[in-house]
Amino acid sequence: MGVLQHIQHQISALNDLIKINNNRITGYQKALEDTDDTNLVLLFNEHIDQSKNYVTELKEYIHVLGGQPADGTTLSGKFYHTWVNLKAAFINKDKHGILSDCEYGEDIIIKYYRKAQDDKELIWEDDKVVNLLAWQLNGFKTAHDTIKGLRDSVTV
Numbered sequence: 082m083g084v085l086q087h088i089q090h091q092i093s094a095l096n097d098l099i100k101i102n103n104n105r106i107t108g109y110q111k112a113l114e115d116t117d118d119t120n121l122v123l124l125f126n127e128h129i130d131q132s133k134n135y136v137t138e139l140k141e142y143i144h145v146l147g148g149q150p151a152d153g154t155t156l157s158g159k160f161y162h163t164w165v166n167l168k169a170a171f172i173n174k175d176k177h178g179i180l181s182d183c184e185y186g187e188d189i190i191i192k193y194y195r196k197a198q199d200d201k202e203l204i205w206e207d208d209k210v211v212n213l214l215a216w217q218l219n220g221f222k223t224a225h226d227t228i229k230g231l232r233d234s235v236t237v
Contacts, residue, residue, distance in 0.1 A: 087202060091210065092148035094203045099139050099151045101193045102132040108186040115174040125183075128224055135217050142213065180232035187225035194218040
């Protein structure tokens with residue numbers, strides 16, 4: 082793979098991460114609509130802000146590469162949110178259910194980031210990308226563990 086192709090691959094992969102972060106933002110915005118629990122509202126807003134910051138960092142790096150950052154969400158994210166909305170129409174959303182959906186979303190974003198870390202064409206001896214992805218992935222793992230702990234503490 083030539084240098085230009087490699088840069089295009091990096092831009093594409095980083096844009097995918099922007100879209101999955103946008104999915105996460107949308108998911109937490111939906112979760113906010115389903116709860117009036119003050120602690121969850123604060124936590125969900127923190128996670129929304131976290132992803133917005135991560136998107137900004139990814140966009141800045143894409144600009145450094147000479148690319149155009151993506152907007153919007155992934156198609157699979159749109160299908161997932163449609164499914165969650167449909168499910169919510171038939172099931173009374175309790176705290177456990179909301180947190181379960183949020184944990185599932187965290188699982189997905191962690192999976193995408195791990196895939197990006199394993200992509201040798203993406204990192205290509207670029208310490209800035211390696212460190213950025215590691216930093217963001219660590220943030221998602223912490224968020225996941227928090228959500229999972231809260232979900233597990235809720236009696237069903």
